[in-house]
Amino acid sequence: MRIVVCAKQVLDPDAVNNYALAGRLVIGEDGKTLTQTTIPQLMNAYDEQALEAALRLRDAGADCRIAVVSAGTDPTTLLRHAAALGADEIAAISLPSSGQDYHVIAALLAAYIRSSGGADLVLCGRQASDDDQGVVPALIGEALGMPVVTVARSVERAGSSDRPAVRVTRVTPDGDEIVEAACPALVTISNELGEPRYPTAARKLAARRMKPTIVSPDELSLRPEDLEPRALLTRQYVPTVQGHCEFVPGNTPAELADRLVGLLREDKLLQ
Amino acid sequence: MTSAAVVVCTWRGVRGEIPEETEAALTLGRKVSSALGADLHWLVVGTAPEADAEIAARQGVAALERIEDAKLAGGQADAFVEAMAQYCAQRSPRLLLFNQTFDTRLVAARLAGRLGSGAVMNGVDVEAEAGGRLRVTAAAYGGDTRVVYELAGEKSCIVALLANAVVPQPVEGAASSPTRSDVAVDLSGVEERIRVLEPARAEGLRLEDAEIIVAGGRGLSSPENYKLVEQLAEALGGMAGASRPLVDDGWVDSSRQVGLTGKITRPGLYIAAGISGASQHMAGCAAAKTIAAINTDPDAAIFRYARYGIVGDCLEILPELIRAAKQGR
Numbered sequence A: 001m002r003i004v005v006c007a008k009q010v011l012d013p014d015a016v017n018n019y020a021l022a023g024r025l026v027i028g029e030d031g032k033t034l035t036q037t038t039i040p041q042l043m044n045a046y047d048e049q050a051l052e053a054a055l056r057l058r059d060a061g062a063d064c065r066i067a068v069v070s071a072g073t074d075p076t077t078l079l080r081h082a083a084a085l086g087a088d089e090i091a092a093i094s095l096p097s098s099g100q101d102y103h104v105i106a107a108l109l110a111a112y113i114r115s116s117g118g119a120d121l122v123l124c125g126r127q128a129s130d131d132d133q134g135v136v137p138a139l140i141g142e143a144l145g146m147p148v149v150t151v152a153r154s155v156e157r158a159g160s161s162d163r164p165a166v167r168v169t170r171v172t173p174d175g176d177e178i179v180e181a182a183c184p185a186l187v188t189i190s191n192e193l194g195e196p197r198y199p200t201a202a203r204k205l206a207a208r209r210m211k212p213t214i215v216s217p218d219e220l221s222l223r224p225e226d227l228e229p230r231a232l233l234t235r236q237y238v239p240t241v242q243g244h245c246e247f248v249p250g251n252t253p254a255e256l257a258d259r260l261v262g263l264l265r266e267d268k269l270l271q
Numbered sequence B: 001m002t003s004a005a006v007v008v009c010t011w012r013g014v015r016g017e018i019p020e021e022t023e024a025a026l027t028l029g030r031k032v033s034s035a036l037g038a039d040l041h042w043l044v045v046g047t048a049p050e051a052d053a054e055i056a057a058r059q060g061v062a063a064l065e066r067i068e069d070a071k072l073a074g075g076q077a078d079a080f081v082e083a084m085a086q087y088c089a090q091r092s093p094r095l096l097l098f099n100q101t102f103d104t105r106l107v108a109a110r111l112a113g114r115l116g117s118g119a120v121m122n123g124v125d126v127e128a129e130a131g132g133r134l135r136v137t138a139a140a141y142g143g144d145t146r147v148v149y150e151l152a153g154e155k156s157c158i159v160a161l162l163a164n165a166v167v168p169q170p171v172e173g174a175a176s177s178p179t180r181s182d183v184a185v186d187l188s189g190v191e192e193r194i195r196v197l198e199p200a201r202a203e204g205l206r207l208e209d210a211e212i213i214v215a216g217g218r219g220l221s222s223p224e225n226y227k228l229v230e231q232l233a234e235a236l237g238g239m240a241g242a243s244r245p246l247v248d249d250g251w252v253d254s255s256r257q258v259g260l261t262g263k264i265t266r267p268g269l270y271i272a273a274g275i276s277g278a279s280q281h282m283a284g285c286a287a288a289k290t291i292a293a294i295n296t297d298p299d300a301a302i303f304r305y306a307r308y309g310i311v312g313d314c315l316e317i318l319p320e321l322i323r324a325a326k327q328g329r
């Protein structure tokens, strides 16, 4: 089977949090991009876990080729990392000059999947940690006519060799749900999948020699409307957080606790 | 009115409830519809809530619409997407507004793919410009930033509204008297492609409904210490929550996770012990009326959101809080 993993490069969310806390998040002159060059770029953690899900399927005995594809500016580092982890194919889709949004990105990814040999299983992270939208997987699923199973903690092979399927455990707000879908299918992966593996030194070295296939939008025979952005990012800003914390005074844990409970009772928040 | 309508779309969750946030979406929908000079519709998919007429009237809804079909009873995505797509083909609404939930996140996004229209999740506000163009403000980076998207094109736009983003407000002046209609859809061709082998079992109370939440984070330093959080929650008659690392490390079940990718809560009191206050965590508790935080680090982000703070070791403070909570009752 062929598994395609879609991966996005993002700014390290922990670093963004720290900059935000320090009041040092700066939006660039275009009014919409975070410009700190000191914030490292990473593979979106959920996407890395999507790749991990693919690798686990292979570990479990699935005879599969794993392709990792990324649409964006210079994903070479990300794709090398994917190769070091065990991807058999890596591909970078360059972005159209006419601007892009999730719809364009999803159209590009879907067209790449279609034109590169199709997929029995598409794996994506549940959302990207920069925009948190999580729309692209659903759009790819619709474009390729695949069922979309979201927020998985595990993906296993099911069905038979001539009718392959996947069994997926989803993390819902009401607990785990186990579902099955026939392949081809698209599954989004959540952090509950667990820690992704680290590449070995030897694999890292080998990955350096692996060249990503560069795909340009023109090669993907898209319709003009596929390349029309529909939700254009026009502005980004840092909201203000109103701090008004009253620090409870006290010398011992007992004193601090009594004071806090006293305050909460005064405020009628506790009985 | 002639402009295409703004439609708030809701359906009952697996527990049969209509999202409480519906009124917030209706309030926002009303703002957008009046800016556009359009009608506000409320589309209920599946069984209507009991008080729908009163809610609709006080929110200024012009038309209450309903889609009912046996295929929708299972709550599965294929039927919902098809039903909504047929609705849009018949009525061409300008904007479809959903309350963001686990299920709508998938259905709304797939519907956007089906219709070829623009969609934005994590919405906190929608504005209509004079020319009719829609601008959606959404949370990004877990809430560290806000982004504004401009929705282009003639097709129905789709926005999912974050819980607690809008305060519901009744219409000023006279309530509306909404018309009622059933929208016919044909779902005979829908065969759900995803088969549920084991449904999720919703157990007991939901964190979303708790009046008091005591949540623990990595500052608890080891799984045994989470019982302090549970004991304090019990002593206060509340529920225990957690930050994501505790779920990741298997200390607690994922149904306890508060945050962007966990539960969005709105308790009267939220006590955070050993939680740093990352934006993604705060996305699930910033709407609490009062936050009290215990953290060894006086510069922790959580204190920016907290009303009361204790700088100290939660392993020392929590046992004393449990004692104090039990004493005064």
Ligand SMILES: Cc1cc2nc3c(=O)[nH]c(=O)nc-3n(C[C@H](O)[C@H](O)[C@H](O)COP(=O)(O)OP(=O)(O)OC[C@H]3O[C@@H](n4cnc5c(N)ncnc54)[C@H](O)[C@@H]3O)c2cc1C
Residues within 6 Å of the ligand: A013, A014, A017, A128, A129, B142, B216, B217, B218, B219, B220, B242, B243, B244, B245, B246, B257, B258, B259, B260, B261, B262, B263, B273, B274, B275, B276, B277, B278, B279, B280, B281, B284, B294, B295, B296, B297, B300, B312, B313, B314, B315
């Ligand atoms: C896309 C995305 C989605 C996410 N979704 C969520 C989500 O839904 N929910 C969520 O919680 N997180 C989420 N996160 C993770 C989030 O960014 C933080 O990493 C996480 O919330 C940190 O958890 P924490 O506060 O328990 O741990 P830490 O950040 O490690 O903080 C521990 C805190 O405990 C304090 N401490 C240490 N020892 C003690 C002690 N003895 N007594 C008192 N205080 C002590 C420290 O000073 C520190 O402030 C998400 C991240 C991403 C990128």
